[in-house]
Amino acid sequence: MTEYHCHILPRMDDGAKDLNMSLDMVRLMMAQGIDRIIATPHFYAHREDGVRAFLERRQDAFRQIADTGMTMPYLYLGAEVAVEQGLSRLPGVHLLALADTPYILLELPYAPFAHWMMEEIDGLSQRYGLVPVLAHVHRYASFYTRAQMSEVLQADAVFQFNNEAFRNLSERRLAMSLIRKGCPYVLGSDAHNMTSRRPDWDLLKRKVGQEILDRQENLFQSAKNP
Ligand SMILES: [Fe+2]
Known part of the structure; x- marks a missing residue:
């Protein structure tokens, strides 16, 4: 099983x-059956000193784990990139893709829907050939109108669901x-810690059949280890 969204670095x-x-x-x-992890720390363009500085920080954090010599699942690097105005023109933004694949995990703002959001996503596709993976897309139904949600769901994108989506009836x-x-x-746990937002793949296994786990996309055809 692959973990596509987590904050473990x-x-x-x-x-x-x-x-x-x-x-x-x-x-x-690992105890819950994950054998491949993609680490996706938050990337907020307005808070970072550019993509390169973020990648250096990310590599340092990865190195700390690698240096322990811990036997771990295959660990790959990515980012959860917040959709902001100007993102598609940010120098080096394509380097934030998941493990050198054409896929990029994008977090829509928790704010009323605006068309610039989809324009930024289109810009990433057109300029760099990136395929959007929309992070925890089930969350936005409570922020967007039905029509706006339907526009988001019509995007040429891969949808990412958090495990906890399967605990909530409407999600x-x-x-x-x-x-x-x-x-x-x-699928992803979006785990942040070992308490309130801990990895919970057992929840998913309890709530949905194995088929749902097995049928998720494999985005790793062209992935590279860090
Ligand atoms: Fe996240």
Whole structure:
């Protein structure tokens, strides 16, 4: 099983706050059957000193885990990139793609829908050939109108569902309807820590059949290890 969305890198964002927490999160994921992890720390363009500086920080955080010599699942690097105005013109933005694949995990703002959001996503596709993976898309039904949500769901994108979506009736309904329609999707815990937002793949296994886990897209055909 592949974990497509989590915040396990130490001191990168509001996720794992130190190396011990990172390792505990990885161990728990392994115990729950995960054998491939893509680490996706938050990237907010307005807070960073550019993409290169972020990538250096990310590499340092990854190195801390690698240096422990811990036996771990295949660990890959990506980012959860916040959709902001101007993102598609940010120098080096394509380097934030998941493990050198053409896929980029994008987090829409928790704000009323605006057309510039989809224009930025289109810009990433047109300029760089990137394929958007819309992070926890089930969450936005409570921020957007039905028509706006339907515009988002018509995007040429892969949809990412958090495990907890399958615990909530309306979010689960949305996720299952997209899955039944044959929309491409991937799953992730979006884990941030070992308490309130801990990895919970067991929840997903309890709530949906193995088939839902097995049918998620494999985005890793061209992936590279860090
Ligand atoms: Fe996240």
